[in-house]
Amino acid sequence: MPKKIILHQSLVLLVLLASISGCANSHNRLNVKEEIKAGSTPLTDSTDPVAQLARALGKDFEIIQSPNCGERRGPGQGKRPTELMIHYTACEKDRVVALFKRPDNVASHYLVDRQGGITRFVEESKRTLHAGVGAWHGNTDVNSTSIGIENINLGYRNQEGQPPGQKVEGSPKEWYPYDEELLHTLGPLCQDIVERYEIKPNNVIGHSDMATIRETGSLGRKIDPGPLFPWERLHRTYDVGAWHNLKESLEKVEFPHQDQTEWVREHLVKYGYPHPGTWNEENTKKAVNTFQMHFRPGNIVGEIDEETILILASLVDRYIET
Numbered sequence: 001m002p003k004k005i006i007l008h009q010s011l012v013l014l015v016l017l018a019s020i021s022g023c024a025n026s027h028n029r030l031n032v033k034e035e036i037k038a039g040s041t042p043l044t045d046s047t048d049p050v051a052q053l054a055r056a057l058g059k060d061f062e063i064i065q066s067p068n069c070g071e072r073r074g075p076g077q078g079k080r081p082t083e084l085m086i087h088y089t090a091c092e093k094d095r096v097v098a099l100f101k102r103p104d105n106v107a108s109h110y111l112v113d114r115q116g117g118i119t120r121f122v123e124e125s126k127r128t129l130h131a132g133v134g135a136w137h138g139n140t141d142v143n144s145t146s147i148g149i150e151n152i153n154l155g156y157r158n159q160e161g162q163p164p165g166q167k168v169e170g171s172p173k174e175w176y177p178y179d180e181e182l183l184h185t186l187g188p189l190c191q192d193i194v195e196r197y198e199i200k201p202n203n204v205i206g207h208s209d210m211a212t213i214r215e216t217g218s219l220g221r222k223i224d225p226g227p228l229f230p231w232e233r234l235h236r237t238y239d240v241g242a243w244h245n246l247k248e249s250l251e252k253v254e255f256p257h258q259d260q261t262e263w264v265r266e267h268l269v270k271y272g273y274p275h276p277g278t279w280n281e282e283n284t285k286k287a288v289n290t291f292q293m294h295f296r297p298g299n300i301v302g303e304i305d306e307e308t309i310l311i312l313a314s315l316v317d318r319y320i321e322t
């Protein structure tokens with residue numbers, strides 16, 4: 001083989017390696033499926049479990065490297081991820097891609113689009129900026145310990161001209177359901193990640209579950225993935241995340257004897273929700289509303305009622321070691 005060609009090939013390989021080697025400041029857009037089809041050097045090794053999964057599902061898998069990532073640090077340094085966090089994008093894919101490619105901005109590990117295609121922006125081993133201020137089980141650097149998946153969904157109707165959404169009791173908003181094709185990919189993707197890292201059911205969370213307002217420590221900074229995210233279906237169909245069983249009798253948890261509000265605050269924190277520092281009526285309502293969006297989406301008004309107490313008791317009893 002003439003020297004010139006060998007050199008050329010090495011150069012191509014170098015460029016390819018640079019563009020897929022994690023958090024380099026590279027904005028190359030690589031469509032793995034197309035590359036493989038074209039018979040050139042495959043850009044993911046065939047053992048990449050998520051690329052394999054997408055192939056098995058007949059869906060696209062694409063790598064668009066985001067510069068917004070780094071080494072996992074603090075509690076997550078050198079350890080496997082312990083949380084899986086679900087988001088919605090509140091915008092369409094082109095805007096997400098532009099945002100995640102812009103340096104000094106946010107990103108997530110994966111994005112699932114409306115057709116069920118998967119885009120990887122950051123390797124699973126790296127830390128990226130998808131969680132922000134907040135806490136889960138007292139850990140305030142959830143970016144360092146988690147994997148984040150964004151889903152294309154507009155959330156709720158917030159502009160004239162947008163199609164009507166779905167009403168949810170206890171919320172003035174009209175919410176948008178998730179696309180079926182997206183869910184057919186998201187379920188197996190979550191299952192794959194949860195199994196590979198042995199992520200506990202109660203550590204599969206929504207962004208809203210941990211995102212607090214910096215100044216007040218109160219939940220409510222984020223509301224994604226919203227009350228129409230099908231947590232129960234994810235649990236039942238893919239064995240991903242926690243769900244309650246109100247028919248099961250409690251083994252460890254005792255129902256409140258007197259002060260229901262105190263009991264709810266204490267058990268929310270036990271389950272993993274952030275402690276606001278000082279509880280008051282307002283941040284309690286936010287916490288209860290956030291909990292209901294995840295576990296009692298039929299009514300998310302934020303009031304403490306009997307069903308909310310039963311659900312919280314069931315979850316703490318099933319998933320939290322005391």
Ligand SMILES: [Zn+2]
Nearest residue numbers: 087088207224
């Ligand atoms: Zn989010």
